[in-house]
Amino acid sequence: MIKVEKLKKSFGSNEVLKDINVTVKPQEVVVVIGPSGSGKSTFLRCLNMLESITGGHVYIEGIDLTDKKTDINKVRIEVGMVFQQFNLFPHKTVIENIMLAPMKVRNVPAEKAKAKGLELLRKVGLEDKAEAYPDSLSGGQKQRVAIARALAMEPKIMLFDEPTSALDPEMVGEVLEVMKQLAKEGMTMVVVTHEMGFAKEVGDRVIFMDGGVVVEENVPKELFENPKEDRTKSFLSKVL
Amino acid sequence: MIKVEKLKKSFGSNEVLKDINVTVKPQEVVVVIGPSGSGKSTFLRCLNMLESITGGHVYIEGIDLTDKKTDINKVRIEVGMVFQQFNLFPHKTVIENIMLAPMKVRNVPAEKAKAKGLELLRKVGLEDKAEAYPDSLSGGQKQRVAIARALAMEPKIMLFDEPTSALDPEMVGEVLEVMKQLAKEGMTMVVVTHEMGFAKEVGDRVIFMDGGVVVEENVPKELFENPKEDRTKSFLSKVL
């Protein structure tokens, strides 16, 4: 599904990702953890080319993103992304936020896009907010809309970059709930998060990154209970 | 030490605090929890008059803050405050941040203020950062400097407003550690926080606020394990 080979990424002279090798199988939920600045976001953003790749290869469903002939917009349709800051379009209502990309990119007719949008809103528990503007929503509601918006493109893979860390604590639960549901339905997911509870409960595999490399990866129980590397141990001692 | 009687606070027509009654005894650590917008910050800010009080009384060491004759700057010397956003003075070095108020308000000579400041920096584990500017510090380091700065005025009471919620997860620990130390030394503290671990371990009492009233208060173990009110139960179910 996703195959990352010798991925390198530099900003100027600052090498942020150094030789990353990761494979994600269909329906797998991979959780990425690590200290701030370790390159987690950059890694995720390389998976749908929001960052240009400096070296190595990223294959999404067998297509090489680093190949110049690849139509990046086609690939992005297959890969949905949810950001820490929601990034809803503030000048459009909730349902318009969801309908925009299917209509403009996939040429779905408005009625069909709307029906699909309402269905997704029901799924995230917000069917009554279809006509509201993003500003009138709470953080948790915004993030659920953002998830619905990404799902509207019917992606095969979903990327989440700290989807709950901009939320008030009592709203974290409702967002994680939607993500758990998605995992249960078999979505392939790569999730950067500090929510260790979610990692343990939902993750098939946890990757610990530090300083631009994958330090350790394992099933959650093993990684949390028997970390092998010192860096992993010291990080986990701080956050658990 | 602190006595709050029938405290009311409105912003325009929006009544944010409705009849709050709370007493804090010397050396007690009181933790305030509650959903976003429930008035926790406002309550804390009323304790050192950063907000003008609409009704009721607040006594700090027997002095009535609502009495017009009270010199508010004198009271503030007794009450230190630490903010979510640190609010360090960016144009001054760490040690200057700490020395400023003692020198200008208490007229402490520069040398003495500096000696005291370095001592406090040692206490929060940052003696090597004395000459650094705030911008070069991590979030956790900034918050520890902010605590040292407040302590430099030798307050009898310390107020903390979500001191860890602007921090990356791996920096939360170092700040909570300093706060625990402070509690152990017998500082009277009122702490608004979402860190339930801290509340359980350090708090003498937990106050649950919602909609501008104190819904429930109790020792931490009781409140967390046997909440009496429905609102408390529902809130705790989301955040624990």
Add this chain to the structure above:
Amino acid sequence: GTSKTTGGSSDDKTLKVVTDAAYAPFEYLDKGKVVGFDVDFMNAVAKEAGLKIKIENVGWDPLFVELDKKTADIGMSAITINDERKQSYDFTRPYFLSTNKILVPKDSDIKSGADLKNNKTIAVQNATTGQEAVEGLLGKNNEKIKKFENNNLAIQEMKSGGADAVVADNTVIEQYVLNNPKDNFVVIEDSTAFAQEFYGLMLPKGSKLKADLDKAINTLMENGEYAKIYKKWFKVDPDLSKLPKE
């Protein structure tokens, strides 16, 4: 419409006469309409020569531009005939004698052009013969000469105390003194310091209008029409003997 070509004085064509209407009493705006001696004179000339004209206020510098580009037919703006200008433009025969004169407050110690050199500040309109005359006395771009956009601002400057004298065409300042007796200004004449100047209607180089216009001007001078207009504006009779024929 305005004519795009010059020369042809075909009868049905309206000629475009351009002026800078900020030079009372020759041409100025009276509540938005261009009026003045030049205007009455021009209309009389046109009538005599059988031409249709339309007077447009375009400003001083554009006036030259328009004649250069031949987008206007006649420049009428109390324009002094001099050798420099004759190189680029044609003029009709002189129709007016002018001398630069000095406007000063009544109690001023300036009695002649020579007195202007005694550390006096003089206000003039930029790009006029008044300016040239003063620069002739004091030297080009002398610091004591203040150049303004128009004579109004120059006179205002003296009235507000910022200049000791204004040098401009006699008619302009005589008219001012007549209309503003309360200001207590007087006019000083100095024919040794300032040369006489003659105004002419200015035409594009090689304009075929010159002959017709000259003839009409001569007629007006002979039949007394010119004197009538002169008297109307300047309250005195003209001394035609001082006007050369060419």
Add this chain to the structure above:
Amino acid sequence: MDIRWDILAEYAPFFLKGTLLTIGLSIASILIGTILGLFIGLGKLMRNKLLALPFSVYVTCFRGTPLLVQILLIHFAVVPLFLGETNAIAAAIVTLSLNAAAYIAEIFRAGIQSIDRGQMEAARSLGMNHVQAMRHVILPQAVKRMIPPLGNEFVVLIKESSLASIVAAPELMYWGKAMQGQYFRVWEPYVTAAIIYLVLTLSLSFLLTRLERRLATE
């Protein structure tokens, strides 16, 4: 101080005419300036630095020199090149538009750049191409943010149109000067002109505040 109300009454119709021309000049210039400004702003935003250069030079020149020089040059030298004759109103509109365009280009660029990067990233990650993202996501938000500074530029234009009096365009200030020239009075014409300008700019500011408030609640 004695005020000569009679001459004020006499000049009232001219002040009115002048005010109308002032308003006309300002409106024409803001319209033309905005259209030009959009193009120049987009030009400056081009990735290719070489293509963007002429637009940067344009903005630098018009922002770095006094409007007074610009209006004199355009009136006496540029307009005659094209029309074959000077035309004060044309020169005023051309100068004010070209000058405003330089400022509006910057407003436009700032408006686009003020939109959070996350908006573009969200749109791109949904599969939209650059043009689609600009058109449906970035521009609608940027335009809304441009309204206050555009309104401000309009206020500036009203004031700067007074320079057209230098080339004898019969706008408000021109009649102020004419009145001063005819009666050699200073206070009446200039204070009157100042008050009229103040009324114009304040009314516009008032309208803009209301417009902003309406847009904000939308």
Add this chain to the structure above:
Amino acid sequence: MDIRWDILAEYAPFFLKGTLLTIGLSIASILIGTILGLFIGLGKLMRNKLLALPFSVYVTCFRGTPLLVQILLIHFAVVPLFLGETNAIAAAIVTLSLNAAAYIAEIFRAGIQSIDRGQMEAARSLGMNHVQAMRHVILPQAVKRMIPPLGNEFVVLIKESSLASIVAAPELMYWGKAMQGQYFRVWEPYVTAAIIYLVLTLSLSFLLTRLERRLATE
């Protein structure tokens, strides 16, 4: 187009003199304007709305009317009231300073208000009174932020000082007009003036960028 270099050479010393006066006018006005602007800015920030009103009116009037009206009024009417005679340089400095002060007052106010509220709260919570907090915490930060817009205002002043030519202050533009009046040439004097203004404003902008960069790294 043929350029008459001879007349440019002839006028070079005058352009030089004019440029020096332009620089002098601008420096004097930015200095006086800044001091006045600080007071007016503080005045506008006063809690008591009635006391703050005159300062608001001042700012509104000077920002709402054209500089051209202001300079004519001050030259012909206000300066003679005080000096008994006109003085173009004095009028230019007074007008430019008063006008700049209105803008600088706003820069000052915006600078203070741009400082995060948390800074004042932190200072107050440490026991400092309002004056102490302003002096030691708010103002040092606000002043640093004011430097870029103040520099910008300086650039504006250089350009606007060209209006002093209307009242015959012998600055750069005055000599441009004098040259134009003498030789009836348009391009040479005005393009020369434009280039000199451009050099002045670009040099200043360059210096300001360097200053900002140095302040940023401090």
